[in-house]
Amino acid sequence: MSNTNPLLDVTGLTKHFPVMGGFPFKRKIGAVQAVDGLDFQVAEGESLGLVGESGCGKSTTGRLITRLLEPTGGSIKYRGQDITHAGRKQLAPVRSEIQMIFQDPYASLNPRQTVGKIISGPMEINGINPPGGHEKRVRELLETVGLNPEHYNRFPHEFSGGQRQRIGVARALALEPKLIVADEPVSALDVSIQAQVVNLLQELQRDLGIAFVFIAHDLAIVRHFSERVAVMYLGKIVEIADREDLYDNPRHPYTRALLSAVPEATADEVPSRERILLTGDVPSPLNPPSGCRFRTRCWKATEKCATEAPPLVQVEGNREGHLTACHYPEVKETVPAPRLSKDPGVTA
Amino acid sequence: MTSTDQQPFLSVRDLKVHFSTEDGVVKAVDGLTFDLAKGKTLGIVGESGSGKSVTNLTILGLHDRDRTAIDGEILLDGKELLTASERELERLRGNKMSMIFQDALASLSPYHTIGKQIGETYRKHTGASKKEARERAIEMLKRVGIPQPDMRVDDYPHQFSGGMRQRAMIAMALVCDPELLIADEPTTALDVTVQAQIMDLLKDLQQEFGTAIIFITHDLGVIADIADDVLVMYGGRCVERGTKKEVLRAPQHPYTWGLLGSMPSLDGPVDVPLNPIPGAPPSLLNPPTGCRFHPRCTFTEKIEGGLCSTEQPLLKITDGRGAACHLTADQRREFFADYAATRSH
Incomplete structure (x- = not known):
């Protein structure tokens, strides 16, 4: 993480969706606090993973960065330029550099357009005329994402889910973006196909130097893809760190619980990490708990947690860049859990 | 699948389920055999279109009888379900056997x-x-x-x-204390922390009532958590069967290797690419000849005479363990060792 000049600099980002109600005249009776004061940076060519459970605000964050939603507060800076409330004209050049890949490969492609038309769409809108024309460029892009360039005139329904997601990737690449926001790009795909798309995205990141904000709920895939990972809970980042630090030394109780709940495909009798079973459900973002938002499900919560929201800071024992928002951070046992004692048949 | 000596609680023999559609006959399930004992959990793994859900709808008799051609037998506690009348099935459904679906809201x-x-x-x-x-x-x-x-x-x-x-x-599903519970991806739509709660609940209830559970999922991690035995399905057929330990520790079929290899883990290496299975799952309207996995398999050239594309490998089960592949046992051991080596650092 280069603090000096990040590609994307987000401070205090907030989005509250108003809830209307009442009779006879609708008025605002509350707000869903979808995202509440996020701070993070994305360096050039870096991949930041956003994980969390449904409703934690990770998709809203993605839509705020791409300015598909208007932030309620805070600021978003792209290459030092404030785009928080930038207008359409001002946004146009930035929009071509920030692209998005969507979750549902069926809903995100227009069924009435050919693949060629879909992928050249962004170029037409932005008035970009690549040398050799749109068609040549589209064929190149199809090849880049591992599709047959001859499929230029086909329609989306002629492709499988994994191939459609590749079309979505090609469309995002058409404008040579610097930052791609990928919102659950593989969760709609079959396991064997997920790996194909993850590998493709990783190749692109490496070869083209594109920065990624990778939103997913699958912790293993995020770990595989992102150098840095932020864990969100109820609209806030509770922990952010390099992946090694986050996965090996989680300091926030929620991060630890989340990691412990992931079932792993091993036949070991003793699980590699102690299972922490959280009780209850995520509270409503309409009326989040006071203080620390996780306190209603936390086994360590005290009076302090209810009155004082813990700041996202480098708590004692954290390495540089590892920030945790907790009054009582977890301490790694001095004897590390026997994580590598996996079955030799599978891992050796 | 321990009760080979006597009548198992649920026994499915050579089940074939074919649907006729406008485009032709879809061979959704094509010769599936398995047993399930009381108090045990059978995990069925497979991708979309592998026939795992159809199998279980057929057990419950929830298929469209007019458009489905079914062959084989399904015995529940010695009772043949495929020839049972709708009234008999109604008496069983919700009572002796019941089902949990993926989408609870729907x-x-x-x-x-x-x-x-x-x-x-x-x-x-x-x-x-x-x-x-x-x-x-x-x-x-x-x-x-x-x-x-x-x-x-x-x-x-x-x-x-x-x-x-x-x-x-x-x-x-459990209100009448059923003896057979079919859970079709019950946790797929849930977050991991809630998924853990639901799986613990199912395990507790099973211990209490001795329910036999068929757990359908595409997630091998979930299988590792809950199943006793595992059945891997591909293209409407069972490609591998065994206890959880056998299948996860020493998988015998290239498809199972591929599934395990394409999943990142929480502590594996991060700087190497994943090992996806090339290609896409087959259409069951016009499934590949021979072994249905052969167009995506990387080991076909190891088999002489192009046997993979001409002859269907038989699933030979001994002691509940087996895989449907033309590779010999020695070859599998060798290739699996190679494959496992690529998975480690």
């Missing part, structure tokens, strides 16, 4: 209270009064861990969260 009626929906099954099978059914519903909600069950029993599904709906559906 599987509950939005117009009736949770309590009424749970009680309805109970009344139908036991002839209990409305009052008794309500009490039973409260008891069930309590058992699946819903707080304040006597209040929540009068709620409608939309007032429940996703995890609670799934719990309510489990309560509904």
Whole structure:
């Protein structure tokens, strides 16, 4: 993480969706606090993973960065330029550099357009005329994402889910973006196909130097893809760190619980990490708990947690860049859990 | 699958389920055989279109009888289900066998209270009064861990969260203490922390009642957590079968290797690319000849005479363990060792 000049600099980002109600005249009776004061940076060519459970605000964050939603507060800076409330004209050049890949490969492609038309769409809108024309460029892009360039005139329904997601990737690449926001790009795909798309995205990141904000709920895939990972809970980042630090030394109780709940495909009798079973459900973002938002499900919560929201800071024992928002951070046992004692048949 | 000596609780023999559609015959399930003992959990793994859901709808008799051609036999406690009349099946469904679906919101009626929906099954099978059914519903909600069950029993599904709906559906499925429970991706739509809660609940209930569970999923991690035996399906056929330990530790089929290799883990190496299975799952309208996995298999050239594309490998099961592949046992051992080496650092 280069603090000096990040590609994307987000401070205090907030989005509250108003809830209307009442009779006879609708008025605002509350707000869903979808995202509440996020701070993070994305360096050039870096991949930041956003994980969390449904409703934690990770998709809203993605839509705020791409300015598909208007932030309620805070600021978003792209290459030092404030785009928080930038207008359409001002946004146009930035929009071509920030692209998005969507979750549902069926809903995100227009069924009435050919693949060629879909992928050249962004170029037409932005008035970009690549040398050799749109068609040549589209064929190149199809090849880049591992599709047959001859499929230029086909329609989306002629492709499988994994191939459609590749079309979505090609469309995002058409404008040579610097930052791609990928919102659950593989969760709609079959396991064997997920790996194909993850590998493709990783190749692109490496070869083209594109920065990624990778939103997913699958912790293993995020770990595989992102150098840095932020864990969100109820609209806030509770922990952010390099992946090694986050996965090996989680300091926030929620991060630890989340990691412990992931079932792993091993036949070991003793699980590699102690299972922490959280009780209850995520509270409503309409009326989040006071203080620390996780306190209603936390086994360590005290009076302090209810009155004082813990700041996202480098708590004692954290390495540089590892920030945790907790009054009582977890301490790694001095004897590390026997994580590598996996079955030799599978891992050796 | 321990009870080979006597009649197993559930026994499926050479099941074939074919649908006729406008485009032709879809061979959704093509020769599937397995047994399940009481108190055990069979995990069925496979991708979309592998026939795992169709198999289980057929066990419950929920398929469209006019458009489906079924062959084989399904014996539940010695009773043939495929030839059973609709009335007989109705008596069994919800009572002796029941099912949990993936999408709890779509599987509950939005117009009736949770309590009424749970009680309805109970009344139908036991002839209990409305009052008794309500009490039973409260008891069930309590058992699946819903707080304040006597209040929540009068709620409608939309007032429940996703995890609670799934719990309510489990309560509904278990209200008559079924001996066979089919769970079709019951946790796929849930977050990991809630998924862990639901799986623990299912395990507890199974211990309490000795229910036999068929657990359908695409997630091998979930299988590792809950199953005793595993059946891997591909293209409507079983490609591998064995205990959980056998299948996860020493998988025998290239498809199972591929599945394991394409999943990142929480502590594996991060700087190497994943090993995806090339290509896409086959269309069951026009499945590949021979082994259905051969167009995606990387080992076909190891087999002489192009056998993979001409001859269907037989699933030879000894002691509940086997895989349908033309590779010899020695070859598999060798290739699996190579494959395992690429998975480590």
